[in-house]
Amino acid sequence: MPPLTGNPNLHATKDFIEGLVGHCLCGSVNVTINDPDLFTRRRGHLCHCANCRKVSGSFAASNLIIEQDKIQIEDRDSTLAMFLDTETGSGIPIERWFCSRCGNPIKSVTPTLEGKVVMKMGLFPRIPAPEFETFGLHRHEWQGYHPGVEVYKIKAFGEKV
Ligand SMILES: [Zn+2]
Ligand SMILES: [Zn+2]
Numbered sequence: 001m002p003p004l005t006g007n008p009n010l011h012a013t014k015d016f017i018e019g020l021v022g023h024c025l026c027g028s029v030n031v032t033i034n035d036p037d038l039f040t041r042r043r044g045h046l047c048h049c050a051n052c053r054k055v056s057g058s059f060a061a062s063n064l065i066i067e068q069d070k071i072q073i074e075d076r077d078s079t080l081a082m083f084l085d086t087e088t089g090s091g092i093p094i095e096r097w098f099c100s101r102c103g104n105p106i107k108s109v110t111p112t113l114e115g116k117v118v119m120k121m122g123l124f125p126r127i128p129a130p131e132f133e134t135f136g137l138h139r140h141e142w143q144g145y146h147p148g149v150e151v152y153k154i155k156a157f158g159e160k161v
Contacts, residue, residue, distance in 0.1 A: 008126040013039035022123035024104035042131035062121040136161040
């Protein structure tokens with residue numbers, strides 16, 4: 001297991017060209033993202049929707065929508081579990097996967113994103129610079145804005161704030 005450090009600056013982005021590896025708090029669920037362009041351009045997004053906030057335990061979630069076949073998940077102790085979230089804004093149920101031992105969110109799966117998953121980026125030692133924010137209307141007023149990050153009122157690529 002990598003050292004217990006939350007300092008992303010100790011992990012050079014070039015170390016992740018062969019795969020960005022992260023694990024849940026207890027170490028049972030290990031995730032690798034195989035994508036050489038994770039850090040060559042802005043990737044992923046911050047979401048301020050109510051459900052993302054609950055799942056992340058924070059004022060926003062750091063998410064990356066990515067092709068299923070670029071993700072490898074090793075469930076060492078068979079702790080990976082799923083909660084079917086039916087209370088979504090769209091009414092379309094979303095599978096929310098997490099580690100049932102330590103509670104760490106892992107990924108979300110929605111039928112609206114065919115062949116893709118939404119990775120919960122808090123798992124990883126270094127998070128790519130986000131490309132945009134969703135549910136910008138639900139931002140808290142004390143939050144700052146990130147230069148270069150597009151903020152959409154609700155959905156990605158919809159109306160901007
Ligand atoms: Zn765990
Ligand atoms: Zn959300």
